Amino acid sequence: MIVLLCLSAVFPVLMGTEVVNSNCFLATDCSDVYSSDKTSSGVYTVSSIDGPVQIYCDMIPSGENHSKGNWTVILRRMDGEVNFFRPWDSYKQGFGNKEGEHWLGLEFIHLLTRRNRYKLRVDLEDFDGTKAYAVYESFSVDAESDGYKLHVSGFVDGGAGDSLSYHNGMKFSTFDKDQDLSSSNCALIRPGGFWFKDCYKTNPTGPYMWGKDDAKSLYIAANWYYWKNNWNSLKAITMKITRVM
Template identity: 40%
Template sequence: VHFHSFLISFICCFSLTLDCQDIANKGATTSGLYYVKPLNAKEQFLVYCEIDSFGRGFTVIQRRQDGSVDFNKDWTQYKNGFGYLSPGDNTEFWLGNEKIHLLTATTTIPTVLRIELVDWEGNKKYADYNMFKLGSEADMFRLTYGYYFGGDAGDFYTSHNGMQFSTFDKDNDKYDGNCAQQDGSGWWMNRCHAAHLNGKYYLEFGYDNGIIWVTWHNRWYSLKETTMKIIPLSRITAGGQQAGAKQFAGLGV
């Protein structure tokens, strides 16, 4: 399994870069496709970097915007990543659990996970989680984070903290059945979910296996767009604001 990427000529390279913040620190000022090589990674891999005017470099690990990519994938596909990377950030993808593990497990500075959400009315919300890490495949890519760091979307990720990743062919949830098979996508399932950003993409309401964030809209409301991205804690408040929250670079604003 590998990514398809558009316009290879737009891919930029910097030597020995750990993540997108490292790329920004070395002078990159434009969002786009870059190669990174975290500590313990055997080889470099391609990521989409969102670089803002404050010099912050977010590494994007998930993008949903139009339902063009089916997120009902097996364990290996979620491990390696799937979808399409594009320099204009106008495609859907899952970066890959192994890559997310490498990006978060070997850093000396805590990592913040930022989740950005857009509903069908164009409203935008976000939530930040500090000390975000993904365990290794031996631990089934277990999700852990220290605490909810803020935002206006509300915190409904807590029930997923400490959960192992589940897919339809590898059931690691706390439910008697198979949540990933039932919901049609991979996620850190508990019994089964309160937040679910890899859910089925719906153009209408009335389904509880869609793209869900219950503390904003109810479980029958499937969101229009999502972004999951990571950045070192030391850079999250650059520019005097935690988020730049009202100007989502990469969400067409």
């Protein structure tokens, strides 16, 4: 279902070859979806310059100075069902199951954050059921011509610690497009795609290890180092953004 936002003013809208009067326009992210009175978490279809895009909207209030939930999920790991060791084009366009594990797509993330200001929240859960989060008051991604460079700032601790600021200013890397600062290919030796530096303090797209002890010694699991200052594998990690009004 494509989400439409409806206003009190009336605008002409093209429907095929026919022009009709409408007070609606296409939603672009979960903030728009929420504003259209669709307040249940789930998959919605929104618009972009490249056509319709399916996104997962987390509508649950976060509890950190938010009275509502309107988060657009850009990454979700939860059960290991999706392979995140993928090439550049996959990370550019997005992949996975929007109702489960997925990566939204660098190009769409760039288009969103070019148009409006966004903040980022990262939710973590370990295999003991303990949860924590980190918030970054400013989040944006540059164009592909600039390597989809990450800009993140304004850390607010929700118990997780700050593992992402280390990656600020980095271009995105995959095993077939190495843009990190390491003498090695971080996306190859720490299998995944991310804004690697030399190499990382978090690797949310790393292999899903189901809590195995060897993940800590291999430093390859989906993890967030400054939560408990270890490389233990995570049970769940979600990265989601919301528009800053």
